Amino acid sequence: xxxxxxxxxxxxxxxxxxxxxxxxxxxxxxxxxxxxxxxxxxxxxxxxxxxxxxxxxxxxxxxxxxxxxxxxxxxxxxxxxxxxxxxxxxxxxxxxxxxxxxxxxxxxxxxxxxxxxxxxxxxxxxxxxxxxxxxxxxxxxxxxxxxxxxxxxxxxxxxxxxxxxxxxxxxxxxxxxxxxxxxxxxxxxxxxxxxxxxxxxxxxxxxxxxxxxxxxxxxxxxxxxxxxxxxxxxxxxxxxxxxxxxxxxxxxxxxxxxxxxxxxxxxxx
Amino acid sequence: xxxxxxxxxxxxxxxxxxxxxxxxxxxxxxxxxxxxxxxxxxxxxxxxxxxxxxxxxxxxxxxxxxxxxxxxxxxxxxxxxxxxxxxxxxxxxxxxxxxxxxxxxxxxxxxxxxxxxxxxxxxxxxxxxxxxxxxxxxxxxxxxxxxxxxxxxxxxxxxxxxxxxxxxxxxxxxxxxxxxxxxxxxxxxxxxxxxxxxxxxxxxxxxxxxxxxxxxxxxxxxxxxxxxxxxxxxxxxxxxxxxxxxxxxxxxxxxxxxxxxxxxxxxxxxxxxxxxxxxxxxxxxxxxxxxxxxxxxxxxxxxxxxxxxxxxxxx
Numbered sequence: 001x002x003x004x005x006x007x008x009x010x011x012x013x014x015x016x017x018x019x020x021x022x023x024x025x026x027x028x029x030x031x032x033x034x035x036x037x038x039x040x041x042x043x044x045x046x047x048x049x050x051x052x053x054x055x056x057x058x059x060x061x062x063x064x065x066x067x068x069x070x071x072x073x074x075x076x077x078x079x080x081x082x083x084x085x086x087x088x089x090x091x092x093x094x095x096x097x098x099x100x101x102x103x104x105x106x107x108x109x110x111x112x113x114x115x116x117x118x119x120x121x122x123x124x125x126x127x128x129x130x131x132x133x134x135x136x137x138x139x140x141x142x143x144x145x146x147x148x149x150x151x152x153x154x155x156x157x158x159x160x161x162x163x164x165x166x167x168x169x170x171x172x173x174x175x176x177x178x179x180x181x182x183x184x185x186x187x188x189x190x191x192x193x194x195x196x197x198x199x200x201x202x203x204x205x206x207x208x209x210x211x212x213x214x215x216x217x218x219x220x221x222x223x224x225x226x227x228x229x230x231x232x233x234x235x236x237x238x239x240x241x242x243x244x245x246x247x248x249x250x251x252x253x254x255x256x257x258x259x260x261x262x263x264x265x266x267x268x269x
Numbered sequence: 270x271x272x273x274x275x276x277x278x279x280x281x282x283x284x285x286x287x288x289x290x291x292x293x294x295x296x297x298x299x300x301x302x303x304x305x306x307x308x309x310x311x312x313x314x315x316x317x318x319x320x321x322x323x324x325x326x327x328x329x330x331x332x333x334x335x336x337x338x339x340x341x342x343x344x345x346x347x348x349x350x351x352x353x354x355x356x357x358x359x360x361x362x363x364x365x366x367x368x369x370x371x372x373x374x375x376x377x378x379x380x381x382x383x384x385x386x387x388x389x390x391x392x393x394x395x396x397x398x399x400x401x402x403x404x405x406x407x408x409x410x411x412x413x414x415x416x417x418x419x420x421x422x423x424x425x426x427x428x429x430x431x432x433x434x435x436x437x438x439x440x441x442x443x444x445x446x447x448x449x450x451x452x453x454x455x456x457x458x459x460x461x462x463x464x465x466x467x468x469x470x471x472x473x474x475x476x477x478x479x480x481x482x483x484x485x486x487x488x489x490x491x492x493x494x495x496x497x498x499x500x501x502x503x504x505x506x507x508x509x510x511x512x513x514x515x516x517x518x519x520x521x522x523x524x525x526x527x528x529x530x531x532x533x534x535x536x537x538x539x540x541x542x543x544x545x546x547x548x549x550x551x552x553x554x555x556x557x558x559x560x561x562x563x564x565x566x567x568x569x570x571x572x573x574x575x576x577x578x579x580x581x582x583x584x
Contacts, residue, residue, distance in 0.1 A: 007386035008496070015382030018375055019395065022402045022467060025413035028423065032416055041419035043426045087307040090300055102304070105311050112565065113525020115541045119548060119561045120318035123325045126554065143315050146307065175289035197404075204406045206528065210545075223408045227415065227532050240409040251404045255397070 026244070033237035041233070056238040065222040066242070072134070072218060073202040076141035080198045081191060083142070084149025091150075092157040109144035114207030117144065122211045132214025140212040141205055145198035152194030152258070153187060160186050189257045196250035196257075204247055219243060326558035337554060345555045349563070354543070358563055361540040364455070365523035368462040369516045372470040375463065376515065380474035381504075385481075399475075403468035411532050414461045418451040418533065448535055458534040462523055469522065470515035477511020478504075510579040517568075517575055524564040540564060 007015075033052055035045035056062060087106060091099065109117055121140050125132065164186075168178040206220035213221060219239070226236045292299040328337050329344045348354065383395040402410070417424050428434050441447040441454060448454025481504060489499040527541025538546070540560055547557035 007382055011378055011382055011386070014378030015395075018379040018467075019398045021375075021464070022398065025410065025417060025464065026402065026405060028416055029409060029413050040421050041416045042421045043423040083307040083310055086303045090303040094296070094300055096297075096300060096304075102308060105308070105316070109311075109315055111521070112568065113521050113541075115525040115527055115544055116322070116561050116565055117315075117318075119544055119557060120322040121314075122548060123554060123558060124314075124318035124321040127321050127325070139314055143311065146311065169289070169293070174283070174286045175292060176285040178289075200404055204404075204408075206408055207526075211548075220406070220408055223412070224528065227408065227412055236412065240406065240412055243406045244409055247404060247406060248401070251401065255400065 029237055029240050029244075033234055033241055035234055038232055038234060052232075052234040052238050055232065056235045056242075059235060062219075062222065062235075062239060065217045065219040068134075068216060069203050069219040070246075072137050072141060073199045075138050076145050076202045077195050077198045079138070079142040080145035080149045081195050084146045084194065084198075085153050085187070085191060087146070088150050088153035088157055091154060093162060106147050106150050110147050115211075118208040118211030121208065125212070132212060132216075134216060136212045136214070137209055137216060137218070140208045141202040144208070145202055148198045148201055149191070149194035152190045152197070156187055156190035193254035193257045196254040200247040200250045204243065322558045322561060325554050326562050328555045330553045330555050335552060337552075345559045348556060349559055354560075357538050357540055357543050357560075360537065361524055362567065364459065364462065364539070365520045367459060368466065368523045369470075369519045371459070371463045372467050372519050373474075373512055373516060376467055376470040376474055377512075380471050380478055380511075383471075384475045384478035399468050399471050403472070407465065408528070410465050411461060411529055414457075414464060415452065415533060418457050418460070420450055420452075424451070452533050453535050455535065458530050461529050461533050462519075462526070465529065466519040466522055469518035473514035473518075474508065474511045477514070478508045481507045513575045513578050517571065520571060521564070521568050524567060 031045065032041065034048045034050060035042075036047035036049050037045060087102070091102065117140070121136070125136055130136065160183075164182055165178055168182045173181065204220060205218075206224055209218055209221060210224070217225075220243070223236065223239055223243070226239070230236060292302075325337075326345060327341050327343070328339050329342045330336070331338045349358070379395075379399070383392065383399070387395050416422055419425075425434065425437070428437055437451075440456065441450070446454065446456045446459075448456070451457040451460075485503055485507065486499055489503045490496075494502065525541050527539065527545045530539045530542055531545075540563060544557045544560045547553045547560065
């Protein structure tokens, strides 16, 4: 609910400066991607150039991590979509024994600190003698992407009416037809939003991935190594811009897809 | 009313028709079918891993051979009580507390304005303005601060222009919070933590501030309270669940983080870094597991307190 009177000036300034504080560092990344100075973080930049974008394009060690990240994100999102929708559908209206516990179980991967998830997965893979590979990364990512899809799906399912399903079955449709023609169109935008958020989450994931990746390098792992042992600093900035653009687009997409609904996508991570 | 033997109408044909009828008559079966894959997945992959972690923490490492000794023992937990390890735990917990308090203070004006005073276009702007940093890449944010805090970076340049470099040097000369430069001091780590977790604090706060009915504030004003008193005695207590909900995130995320202290921080370890280094080259997974159990326990206690204060309704 809104307060009637206008906001006091101090509050307005504090709010705006706070917001600027949130965004300025990111803007600086763009600036530093165009600096001519390669080895330090000198400000103001001695000159501006666009050559680093070309250098990044030609660098051989950026592309494989990028492809790996995209693949892992795509597969984890697909898995999370299936599992998240299933569990959201199960949790919508039925009361069953253990419902609260399932709710907690879904929330746990994202509620506990990432390092706990990471080292648990690593300890488990160790005990079970599973070698670290592409699929161990996917397993880790899919696990905490489930909750993102679940939140979106269940918000939408709670708002849809069960009478639609009954009406559809009364009119002679079987389950598959009902699912395809009635339920799915209703859910579509929520699932897309959830999927996009899951993609962004998985693409950017570093904390758990360092534990579950063996020799594989995803783009965040590549960036992490660059942060510790910088090679060509502006190229890292260019990579940062690429990462931001790839995650920016799904987030905006998810926002616009669910903007008119009550639970806008992405309001909780 | 159920007469499963005599169907009045012929059943739907085909595989899916048969399945539809089956699920319609046995909704529990449909429930089971929908629930089983995700619960199995989460149960085996996630809970199984957590149990594996717990089990590993009760093993110990043999100092001479470096191999894990798979026998139940409390020796590893006893190792946690060594002064060096206790230091790590205390350091992490205090940093988490400070970061939580600081982000609450900074987040409050933003959340308050966005919840109660922003309208129309400004509301969208504030919403996107908080969401985009929340979802933008974690590493990119840390990297941005590495740029800013560098000796030749923008912060020092700015202070030099204002002729206030002496202030920074005085701060860096202080014993605990200072260091050789901002990027190798607790202050730097603190700033980056606050920055990265700020959106996590703003969103629950904003949600709970939005739920405070305006009539409460009007009633308080009618009863003669000055705006500041209304803020302190009415708005804040009503918004407290949201504040605590946000603090859960900042506290828990700081407890477990190992990347930020590594990139911007002194070489003294935090819990996350201790876990990371222990399970890496040292191969001391039992001690790493024991360290990892500490945040879990701390968070369970914190969550219990938060639940009592009503934060779960604000999540």
